[in-house]
Amino acid sequence: MTTAAGPGELDPKNHIASIIKATTVLEAFKGDRTELSLAELMKKCGYSRTTMYRILSTLEVAGWVERTRSADYRLTLRVFELGSAVLGSFDLRTEASHVMSELAARFDEHVYLLVPDGARAVCLDLIESSQPIRVMVLTVGRSLPLYLGGAPIALLAELEETALPQVLGAGPMLTPSGEEITEAQLRSRLTEIRKRGYSISVGDVTPGVAALGACIHDRKGHAVAALSVGGLSADMSDTRQTEMAQALMDGARTVSRRLGFVG
Known part of the structure; x- marks a missing residue:
């Protein structure tokens, strides 16, 4: 027998786990640091190297993150554009x-x-x-x-x-x-x-x-x-x-x- 998700909880049948993980990675960039390495992101998010690499690769293809010259990761202007749209209202x-x-x-x-x-x-x-x-x-x-x-x-x-x-x-x-x-x-x-x-x-x-x-x-x-x-x-x-x-x-x-x- 299954129970319904309580207030504030996610029903596993109604959400996509990979999207939750991707948003967790994006939120890891909040703070003073604008560029983070793969190891730093793994530590912040708690994901394995393989999982983290797949998420970052997907976000890179989608245009949300990009690689720096030092091979670290940073958010792209697309994130700022989305935030600006919210701030506009x-x-x-x-x-x-x-x-x-x-x-x-x-x-x-x-x-x-x-x-x-x-x-x-x-x-x-x-x-x-x-x-x-x-x-x-x-x-x-x-x-x-x-x-x-x-x-x-x-x-x-x-x-x-x-x-x-x-x-x-x-x-x-x-x-x-x-x-x-x-x-x-x-x-x-x-x-x-x-x-x-x-x-x-x-x-x-x-x-x-x-x-x-x-x-x-x-x-x-x-x-x-x-x-x-x-x-x-x-x-x-x-x-x-x-x-x-x-x-x-x-x-x-x-x-x-x-x-x-x-x-």
């Missing part, structure tokens, strides 16, 4: 674009829009500054751990109950310099962010670079994204930081209202 990105443009024009700094994704935050959109010194770390589609950077940690401060367990379960929390962040230190910082209303990140992603972050809320009051303004720490005087923080929070509230938030 995404209200959040549309509603935030006007505020982002205003912030970029006013301060001439990098402006980011990030959304939470498990233990990380993904860059949904950005506007670069006109300054000749390039300090940008994130690009559209790339991500940071929720405990690093202006927008990610602003999100974590409001999503602590649900997201912090995922962050803690993802392994040691390390800065780019290798310094470990303890749970106590992180929780203390999250409390400060909630009291202040915005986050401050100074050098915890890139030395010499500072960023501020403020959350955007949907009509139910949930933090669904965060805006961030970032630039060189040397240019971030107390007066300028205060001015940027107020403009950033005002901008986040404006986008939130456009999404239906009335709080």
